[in-house]
Amino acid sequence: MIKVVTWFKRRADLSPEAFVRHWQGPHAEKVVRMPGLRHYTQNPTHPSAYAGGREPFIDGFAETWFDDTDALRTNAASAAYAAVRTDELEFLDVEGMEAIFCTEQVILDGPRAPLKFAAFIRRRPGLDIVVFQDYWRTTHGPIAARNPYMRRYVQNHVRPSAYTSGRAPSYDGVPMTWFDSFDDLRASAVTPELAATRADEVNFMDDPGGDLPFVIATEHVVIP
Secondary structure: OOEEEEEEHHHHHHHOHHHHHHHHHHHHHHHHHOOOOOOOEEEEEOOOHHHHHHHOOOOOEEEEEEEOHHHHHHHHOHHHHHHHHHHHOOOEEEHHHHHEEEEEEEEEEOOOEEEEEOEEEEOOOOOHHHHHHHHHHHHHHHHOOOOOOOOOOEEEEEEEEHHHOOOOOOOOOOEEEEEHHHHHHHOOOHHHHHHHHHHHHHHHOOOOOOOOEEEEEEEEEEEE
């Protein structure tokens, strides 16, 4: 199954609240009509990210699942998909939208807790993408999954086709983790397990320990 992770900012004239209302209302109604869509999850940025007039990295990201590339092509040629793209103009900064096509790797198969943390990572310069993905999944994944406050952990690996003909996606992967509360998320940050996780990043990630783009979201599952 192919998972598409799409991230975006809202249209400049919309408040975060108006953006979410349109996304979870009229837009969702159009997305669920797309042919071949298996699952659909919306992840609006948590309201706390806007406190004090701040602007987060993104206002949210969407996850959509399709069986295979044929299903993606069929959807892209459909009237339903055209309606979705037209509606994006009503609430999104479409020029800034980005997406990656992924294979989902479930590392810790726990419950979908209230807070969802997603980071956007790149591989270490010069590291082959296959080596990067194998290390992330088989070595780093189990290290990160030891965090006692983490409820669920999923890695999203960019599909190899994104690297053909010298191309390179904006990011090489998106780890997603779930926590019960902000207290648990903060507590996880000072555990020895997280220290070990961050120490291992130098083995496969670009800018380990740096300021990775990230978002804390409230997951809204539209099609389970």
